[in-house]
Amino acid sequence: MTRTAPLVDTMGDVDARHLTHGLQVAFHETGLTYPNGTVALEDVTLPVREGEFVAIVGPSGCGKSTLLRLAAGLERPTTGSVAVGTRSVGFIFQEATLLPWASVRRNVGLLTDLARLPKAVRRQRVDHAVEAVGLGGFGDHLPRALSGGMRMRVSLARALALQPEVMLLDEPFGALDELTRQEMQLQLLDLYDREGFTALFVTHSVSEAVLLADRVVVMAPRPGRVRAVVDIDIPRPRGPELRFDPAYVAQVQAVSELLRGEQ
Amino acid sequence: MSSVPVSGAAPRALAPRLTLHVGRLALRSLRGALVPVLALAGGLLAWYGVSYLVLAEDRRFLLPPPHQVWQLSVSDPAHLRPMLEALWITAQVAGIGFVLATTIGVAVGALMAQARWLERVVYPYAVLLQVIPVLAIVPLIGLWFGFSVTARIVVCVMIALFPIITNTHFGFRSIDRGLRELFVLGRASTAQRLVRLELPAAAPSILTGLRIASGQVVIGAIIGDMFFAQGQAGIGTLINTYRAQLRSEDLIAAIGLAALFGLLVFAASVALSSLLVGRWHSSGDRH
Numbered sequence: 198m199t200r201t202a203p204l205v206d207t208m209g210d211v212d213a214r215h216l217t218h219g220l221q222v223a224f225h226e227t228g229l230t231y232p233n234g235t236v237a238l239e240d241v242t243l244p245v246r247e248g249e250f251v252a253i254v255g256p257s258g259c260g261k262s263t264l265l266r267l268a269a270g271l272e273r274p275t276t277g278s279v280a281v282g283t284r285s286v287g288f289i290f291q292e293a294t295l296l297p298w299a300s301v302r303r304n305v306g307l308l309t310d311l312a313r314l315p316k317a318v319r320r321q322r323v324d325h326a327v328e329a330v331g332l333g334g335f336g337d338h339l340p341r342a343l344s345g346g347m348r349m350r351v352s353l354a355r356a357l358a359l360q361p362e363v364m365l366l367d368e369p370f371g372a373l374d375e376l377t378r379q380e381m382q383l384q385l386l387d388l389y390d391r392e393g394f395t396a397l398f399v400t401h402s403v404s405e406a407v408l409l410a411d412r413v414v415v416m417a418p419r420p421g422r423v424r425a426v427v428d429i430d431i432p433r434p435r436g437p438e439l440r441f442d443p444a445y446v447a448q449v450q451a452v453s454e455l456l457r458g459e460q
Numbered sequence: 461m462s463s464v465p466v467s468g469a470a471p472r473a474l475a476p477r478l479t480l481h482v483g484r485l486a487l488r489s490l491r492g493a494l495v496p497v498l499a500l501a502g503g504l505l506a507w508y509g510v511s512y513l514v515l516a517e518d519r520r521f522l523l524p525p526p527h528q529v530w531q532l533s534v535s536d537p538a539h540l541r542p543m544l545e546a547l548w549i550t551a552q553v554a555g556i557g558f559v560l561a562t563t564i565g566v567a568v569g570a571l572m573a574q575a576r577w578l579e580r581v582v583y584p585y586a587v588l589l590q591v592i593p594v595l596a597i598v599p600l601i602g603l604w605f606g607f608s609v610t611a612r613i614v615v616c617v618m619i620a621l622f623p624i625i626t627n628t629h630f631g632f633r634s635i636d637r638g639l640r641e642l643f644v645l646g647r648a649s650t651a652q653r654l655v656r657l658e659l660p661a662a663a664p665s666i667l668t669g670l671r672i673a674s675g676q677v678v679i680g681a682i683i684g685d686m687f688f689a690q691g692q693a694g695i696g697t698l699i700n701t702y703r704a705q706l707r708s709e710d711l712i713a714a715i716g717l718a719a720l721f722g723l724l725v726f727a728a729s730v731a732l733s734s735l736l737v738g739r740w741h742s743s744g745d746r747h
Contacts, residue, residue: 269645270645271641271644271645286645288641288642288645290638290641290642292638294636294638294639294642296639296656296657296660296661297740297741298660298663298737298739298740298741307642307646307656308642308645308646310656311643311646311647311648311652311656312646312647339739339740340740341740
């Protein structure tokens with residue numbers, strides 16, 4: 198898709214000046230204070246390049262999820278701006294968030310249905326997405342017949358069916374057991390390499406962040422703010438053997454130290 | 461079926477164990493059926509006991525024994541037919557009342573869930589409807605709607621409305637926040653949200669309301685029969701007449717029929733639940 202579409206924010210606070218060439222998401226001096234006075238975010242400036250994978254780590258209460266919700270337009274900033282360069286945004290929740298009465302295929306096709314895409318396109322997108330997450334053959338199953346990991350795959354496929362240019366992932370693997378979690382991380386790496394979206398990935402696992410991302414944003418709590426941004430210079434494609442790579446281990450250690458910082 | 465490639469040896473080897481298993485299952489279901497049969501027999505025995513041991517002969521008309529109810533009323537077409545005809549009238553009243561209460565109740569419950577202020581405007585009226593004793597408002601209903609079938613339907617609607625409204629409202633309110641946000645992100649229209657999220661998600665709760673209402677509506681129809689006796693007679697009308705004429709065999713038969721009808725309606729609404737949401741929601745499972 199060519200980038201001639203107008204710059205879009207999701208709620209009308211667009212400040213296109215900060216969404217310069219090559220950027221897909223731009224937080225500029227973004228702040229969010231709730232009506233009760235709680236400062237969720239303070240003065241966050243974070244540009245995200247097109248096609249980049251950015252992970253956000255931080256302790257609970259540091260506003261990392263809020264950052265995603267702002268990008269998705271589920272919240273609006275009270276100061277500064279958030280700009281997203283596309284309307285084509287996928288969002289992955291912490292829970293799989295599926296319609297319990299609908300089959301895997303109908304769940305995957307939900308957002309394309311809501312967008313009223315032509316029927317043939319919908320079918321083709323759903324086929325592709327279901328295959329891409331390895332759920333071929335489970336199309337007619339109901340969510341309750343699936344394991345936690347498989348449900349999360351359905352959730353991923355649902356976002357993929359939109360062919361999003363930006364993917365926002367809010368601790369998507371937090372509720373999974375360790376083994377499933379590692380599987381899903383590799384699956385996501387694979388999808389990222391093939392589908393080529395821009396990703397903003399919130400997690401509290403440093404090792405997960407370093408494994409997946411080009412840049413890791415370390416946040417600090419009360420008020421939520423960016424403490425450091427670390428470039429991860431590990432070439433792609435990345436595989437499971439990376440977990441024992443000294444360069445990777447060193448990066449994990451560095452980010453962990455930044456995260457411990459001043460608590 | 462000769463094309464099915466099954467080796468003959470395996471099923472044969474399984475056969476004795478299978479028979480044993482089937483036998484055990486049959487025994488268990490027999491034992492399962494035995495309990496209700498015994499309960500029924502116990503009930504009839506108690507009935508005979510009251511008729512013959514508690515009541516003296518001159519007062520036996522208060523509770524005639526089962527076989528007498530059968531002989532003098534249920535098995536005699538001249539007695540049974542008017543009862544069945546009246547029951548059919550009552551069933552129609554209950555049915556129309558149920559459909560109206562469902563339509564109004566789901567609409568009001570859904571409306572209340574749209575905004576807090578709407579809830580605060582509408583809910584007190586729903587509660588009012590519930591706390592006004594039906595018998596107290598019967599004269600007013602008669603004045604407004606006449607003392608015939610229309611008034612009976614109104615009673616049905618009034619008595620069935622509250623559980624439908626509150627359960628629908630609860631169902632809409634309990635929808636997962638993540639799913640709601642998903643529909644916001646998908647830029648769903650109000651109609652899409654209603655049809656693809658809210659109604660199906662609230663269905664188990666709405667059906668719970670309908671199950672309660674289905675019992676209420678039968679009560680409402682029979683009360684209606686008794687107080688609005690003009691026009692075609694319902695089973696409640698007959699029950700009143702039998703009481704006045706001291707026809708206790710017919711009275712008991714009619715009450716039994718009314719109870720059977722209520723049971724049938726309840727069973728139908730349970731079946732509806734399991735048909736509509738049983739596939740994905742535990743409330744629709746058969747217990």
